[in-house]
Amino acid sequence: MQTLLVTGGAGFIGSNLVRMLAQQGQYRVVILDALTYAGNLENLEGVITGSAVKFVHGSITDVECLANLFATESVDSVLHLAAESHVDRSIASAAPFVETNITGTLRLLEAARAAGVKRFVHVSTDEVYGTLGPEDPAFTEDTPLQPNSPYSASKAGSDMLVRAFVHTHGMDCVITRCSNNYGPYQFPEKLIPLMTLNALEGKPLPVYGDGKQVRDWLHVEDHCRGIMLALEHGRAGEVYNFGGYGERYNIDIVMAILERTGADTSLIRYVTDRPGHDRRYAINPHKSSSELGWHPLHSVEEGLAATIDWYRSNSAWCENVRSGAYMEYYAKHYGTSL
Numbered sequence: 205m206q207t208l209l210v211t212g213g214a215g216f217i218g219s220n221l222v223r224m225l226a227q228q229g230q231y232r233v234v235i236l237d238a239l240t241y242a243g244n245l246e247n248l249e250g251v252i253t254g255s256a257v258k259f260v261h262g263s264i265t266d267v268e269c270l271a272n273l274f275a276t277e278s279v280d281s282v283l284h285l286a287a288e289s290h291v292d293r294s295i296a297s298a299a300p301f302v303e304t305n306i307t308g309t310l311r312l313l314e315a316a317r318a319a320g321v322k323r324f325v326h327v328s329t330d331e332v333y334g335t336l337g338p339e340d341p342a343f344t345e346d347t348p349l350q351p352n353s354p355y356s357a358s359k360a361g362s363d364m365l366v367r368a369f370v371h372t373h374g375m376d377c378v379i380t381r382c383s384n385n386y387g388p389y390q391f392p393e394k395l396i397p398l399m400t401l402n403a404l405e406g407k408p409l410p411v412y413g414d415g416k417q418v419r420d421w422l423h424v425e426d427h428c429r430g431i432m433l434a435l436e437h438g439r440a441g442e443v444y445n446f447g448g449y450g451e452r453y454n455i456d457i458v459m460a461i462l463e464r465t466g467a468d469t470s471l472i473r474y475v476t477d478r479p480g481h482d483r484r485y486a487i488n489p490h491k492s493s494s495e496l497g498w499h500p501l502h503s504v505e506e507g508l509a510a511t512i513d514w515y516r517s518n519s520a521w522c523e524n525v526r527s528g529a530y531m532e533y534y535a536k537h538y539g540t541s542l
């Protein structure tokens with residue numbers, strides 16, 4: 205059985221991916237995660253067995269940790285998701301984004317190359333393409349990179365390093381670029397879980413600017429299937445875009461959340477806009493469809509409703525995230541504090 209290293213496996217997308225892999229049982233999985241504020245082992249409750257799914261606590265910036273891991277785990281391929289991922293945090297402080305997303309990706313590439321891994325899948329974002337006007341065509345894989353936030357600039361930097369390792373060292377890498385994900389286990393600093401939890405708790409919903417920014421929403425399960433298709437069928441050195449045909453105004457998402465939770469529209473607060481706020485993202489996923497046979501299975505309406513219901517019925521997970529109690533999980537289960 206092949207072994208996959210999943211970096212960032214305790215985060216939102218990583219934990220959904222590991223859960224999917226554990227259910228399918230085709231691969232052995234080793235997770236490497238630094239357990240920053242965004243890493244939550246409760247996302248993987250019942251999934252980490254130690255044999256089929258193993259957890260390693262460590263950072264992709266730690267050269268020694270990476271060398272030990274590759275020396276002991278006979279990793280066949282890498283699915284690289286570990287990152288600092290929130291735009292607002294990158295505006296407040298960009299340095300951790302450069303450290304993890306650029307330096308960390310470089311160190312991971314070097315360690316994976318030294319270990320001779322078969323394939324390295326780098327999970328990136330549509331935000332590297334910059335922003336679109338209302339009538340512009342959706343991003344394709346050939347759209348020039350024009351990142352606007354420190355987050356997207358750091359992701360674009362990591363994409364360029366991956367590209368350079370393909371061209372200079374002949375490494376087998378694939379880059380995926382995905383639009384905004386939503387689904388279970390997303391940290392409530394991002395739009396959909398934040399608005400859902402606030403609505404359920406009767407707290408104000410902060411809408412940036414006029415709320416007419418557009419995001420192209422993709423259910424996390426559709427993204428995870430795309431990552432696996434890129435691993436198994438993508439061509440070396442290629443980029444694959446994943447998007448959900450799910451362009452919506454932010455305010456329409458917020459209104460749908462209010463309707464589903466039964467909360468009142470008076471909770472909406474229009475607040476000062478995010479500096480440099482990208483107006484519109486939209487993905488053209490034609491290449492992924494034609495080459496990988498990938499198609500999103502969830503519609504935004506059905507996926508959003510199911511996601512809101514998931515947060516409503518997983519109140520223990522929500523409470524532990526809101527209170528910070530989730531950070532105690534590692535110490536309780538592994539006997540040492542972080």
Ligand code: NAD
Pocket residue numbers: 211212213214215216217218236237238239240241242243244262263264265284285286287288289290304308327328329330359381382383384385386391
């Ligand atoms: P997340 O913030 O929920 O999770 C990130 C995970 O990485 C956490 O578990 C965190 O502990 C871990 N991590 C952070 N720094 C680390 C380090 N130095 N070493 C090891 N682990 C570290 O992020 P997410 O939303 O799950 O995103 C996963 C990947 O997908 C990221 O690369 C992100 O750029 C990309 N992406 C996300 C979206 C989205 O909508 N969420 C869309 C497109 C692409």
Ligand code: TYD
Pocket residue numbers: 290291292384393394395396398410411412417418419454478
């Ligand atoms: P976010 O979930 O942070 O993802 P990204 O910035 O990577 O697209 O934000 C999605 C959209 O929602 C974005 O246009 C910013 C907006 N937004 C708000 O209006 N209010 C909020 O409190 C947050 C977190 C986001």
